[in-house]
Amino acid sequence: MRSHTGDLRRRLWCMREQKTAKSWQLHRDFVLDADRSRWLHDGTVTGRRTTTERPWASPGALLDLIRQGAATTRADLVDVTGLARSTVSQRVDQLLADRLLVEVGEGPSTGGRPPTLLEFNRDAGVILAADLGATHSRLAITNLMAEPLGVVATDRPIADGPEAVLTWVETAFDDLLVEAGSSPSDVKGVGIGLPGPVEFASGRAVAPPIMPGWDGYEVRDRLAERFAAPCLVDNDVNIMAMGEWWKMPDPVDDFLYVKIGTGIGSGLILGGRLHRGFDGAAGDIGHIQAGATDVLCRCGKHGCLEASAGGGALARTLTAAGHDAADTRDVVRLVRSGDTDAIQAVQDAGRLIGSVIATVVNMLNPAIIMIGGDLAGAGVELMARIREVVYRRSTALSTGHLRILPAALGDDAGIVGAAALVIEHVLSPEAVDSTLALTKGGSS
Ligand SMILES: [Zn+2]
Secondary structure, eight states, rough: OOOHHHHHHHHHHHHHHHHHHHTTTTTGGGGEETTTTTTEEEEEEEOOOSSSGGGSSHHHHHHHHHTTTSSHHHHHHHHHHOOOHHHHHHHHHHHHTTTSEEEEEEEESSSSSSEEEEEEEEOOOOEEEEESSEEEEEEEEEEEOOOEEEEEEEEOOOOOOOOHHHHHHHHHHHHHHHHOOGGGGGGGEEEEEEOEEEEEEEEEEEOOOOOTTTOOOOOOHHHHHHHHOOOOEEEEEHHHHHHHHHHHHSSSEOOOEESSSSSSSEEEEEEEEEEEEOOTTTTGGSSBBBOOOOOTTTSSSHHHHHHSHHHHHHHHHHTTTTTTOOOOOHHHHHHHHHHHHHHHHHHHHHHHHHHHHHHHHHHHHOOOEEEEEEEGGGGGHHHHHHHHHHHHHHHHHHHHHEEEEOSSSSHHHHHHHHHHHHHHHHSSSSHHHHHHHHTTTOOO
């Protein structure tokens, strides 16, 4: 988690810093990363500034340096920020008082008294996370590293409508809190994934095709009020992409997550950030035209990728051929049992999906593509065809370092991602600083 969280944060600082730097004439602290055409803080602050208002030296920013592994002691923080030792100590004390940091013993001595090691306190609060699917949902309570402390899964149709579903979610969250031994005041935030388009800024579902009654419903406001904590709502594929990305052992800045279930969708991490697009509609690859042009899609248009290659489409094709296949999981079961019709159908779907992914690769040049969703359970029959087409049809430069992998987190990707989304929000330097200012009556 640490390195790419750090990258993400560092970039956010840089964006803000560019603005601030202009007014302060402090360009010397920024270097142009020529490979990426981005301005970056070079991390070697020369000369101490007199102002104490440098955003990267606030208490929240010091916490961030520790979370990303750039510092483990007060002396490290002094070195990295150029702040006075007394200022660092005072800000660290604030973070210790708020339990966001803990002291965890002593580091190696460099001659004098051994330094006290500082660590981010992953147990300084809990996150409530829900991955609400079309038919199955998964809820969790996690610590501040998005590690689940308790999980509940159920088959509950989203089509029951927001009132019934969210009442159940609230009750289940209450139970998870009790089981984890946490109180409502421990809740730092709530993250929700919905199986349809979401207007991220307002936290509402927008004209979701498979979610009757949810259009415009104030999901975010309802849960934020109920749990007296910030709530973020995003679509299910975005949170799965976020979860897989956050837990990558060796994270990359440019990542494509493709979910192949009943339908097909994708989540994009570009330049170290979740890319939602202007209206939150980015990544909707299931409705790119590919395959038979006369097949009607559930979106109302003809010839969409998912209308030919989604798990729902394959189940219908196999049913028409006399097989017992009600849904994607049945398709996977048939493939695993060696059914030649099912294997053929999945291979054809893999090639078609691969052709669309190849276009995305040429356009966006991701370093890693992960394939998840129920149909990914078909394993090599699907993956091999996707790989074959992507490598054949994408440019040599864009596939030079490309890795196409099966998703790693399985069913937990959504809850981990929903929690991670909220953690990045509530532990951002700005959010930490404003929380400290509120609780302590003002921070220096
Ligand atoms: Zn469509």
